[in-house]
Amino acid sequence: MKFNVTIDRDENGIWVVECPSIPGCVSQGETKDEALENIQDAIYQCLQVRAEHGLPLTIETRQIEVAA
Template sequence: MKFQVVIEEDPEDGGYIVHCPALKGCWSQGDTIDEALDNIKEAIFGYLKTLNERAMHGLKSPDKAMIREVAVI
């Protein structure tokens, strides 16, 4: 799966913050862009794993969550 992510410089702490708009609340950070991208990949994996586990146990996904495939740029 591919997702678009938004990377911004962190003016307060240095480094970069990154989030995935398609996955509400899925954020990460890193000292470099590459580190931030590696970290958001892990965060996305964990987010999707949690959604899958909730679905397997019959738990409702929060806020009508939708998963869509997009390209990472």
């Protein structure tokens, strides 16, 4: 499965990665590569927990265009 993720840096320079289609699925790392590796494990574990609790595995996300 493929998931879109967002990548950002916090005020301390830590890379924060979030998977918007899985509520609460967030990870981080000292480098961008580390953060991306960590989110893969977080996605796997979030999907397992959601399945165990009978929750939908993902929520729908879309891209929209906003006129500036």
